[in-house]
Structures are given as structure tokens and as C-alpha cells.
Amino acid sequence: DIQMTQSPSSLSASVGDRVTITCRASRSIASYLNWYQQKPGKAPKLLIYTSFTLEGGVPSRFSGSGSGTDFTLTITSLQPEDFATYYCQQTYNTPPTFGGGTKVEIK
């Protein structure tokens, strides 16, 4: 199985901060990397697919980049509604695996 490692596992940030979350695959997954946001007690929400394509309705402050084994999710100006847990997921190889999550908390 391809292992997906996210870092950091948690971070504290303030409204307006730029936040970067990284996701590393144990082997190349080309650009088949998706990002989700999950708030407590809620289902995940697709933010970005195939590394950098923004899902419809997702604010442009979210962006994704990377290919191969290293990927990043960037939030350019953190908003109050962005405090949540973020997961990456690869769909290059079976089974499709998720990273362990990054919890973004209010500083």
C-alpha cells in the first residue's frame, strides 16, 4: 500500500495567516492527489483534486501543488471557517489511501 504522510499533524495559526500543509507519498503517485476538509461531526468536503484543481465553490485562497511524491495545500489568508482537519488522499494505486490528517487550530 502507498503510505501518505502529512505534516504537521497539527498547527496553530491566526486569522489572516498563510498556512501550508504537506503530504508525502511513499512512492510516486503522479498528480493523483486530492485534499479534503473536515469539521467536527461533519463529513469531509472535497477541496482540491488531481493535485491543483479547485473543486467548484471552494474559495480561491485554497491552492494545491506538487507531483510525484511531494504535495502541498496552501491557505493564503486563513479565515475563521477554515479551522478544521485536512486530509490528503491518493487515487493512483489500490487501495486509495489517506494521510493521517492535519488539524488547524486557532492560535
Place this chain on the structure above:
Amino acid sequence: EVQLVESGGGLVQPGGSLRLSCEASGFKFTSYWMTWVRQAPGKGLQWVATMKQDGSERYYLGSVQGRFSISRDNARNSLYLQMNSLRDDDSAVYYCARIKGERGYLYSQGMDVWGQGTAVTVSS
């Protein structure tokens, strides 16, 4: 409104069975691969099973292979997960989700519609 609604979760003893259901509305169910994802309490997301539009392809997480069975009834716009020989580590919230795009199981564009989840607790 595009929607997925799960049901069927509950408390079951180890070794028992449950059948989860997911009813889709607001989109053409027959056009999409569908999947189940679970989340143990306080843990991350874990893919469980996926099924092609016409049921001709099914894929399972290794640890549930042979115990769980994914199925669908396109006439009822419904997806199911039959879970047998349940174990403590199957306890989780189970989400039904739609796979975005036409590529299907792999090389997909992620899961763009999710249900609210149904909780399964395996305990004696």
C-alpha cells in the same frame, strides 16, 4: 439538491452483521462509481469499498475482503454495505460517497458528494 443519506448503523456484538444503506437523490445515480469510507472514533479516514456503476467491478480494503460486500440497486438509487463477522476494529462512522468524474476507482478526482455518516459500534 444533490444528497446522500445513510442508514442502518447501530450497536452489534462481535461476530454479528449489519447492513448499511445509502440513498442518493438529486443526481443521476447510474452515472457514478460509489464508495464507502469509514472513520474510527478520533481517527482518520479509511477507504472501505468501491463499486462501478453497473456493478461489474467491486474493490475492497484488504481487512474487510470476504467479510463485507458492497452492492447497489440502481432502480432504487441506493448503495449498500453488508458487513458480516464484525470485529471491534470495524467500529466507525461509515460514509457513503460519490466518486467524481468518469475515471472510476483509480485515477479519480476524489469524492465530491458525501452522506452524513452512520455510526457502527461493535462491542459486547
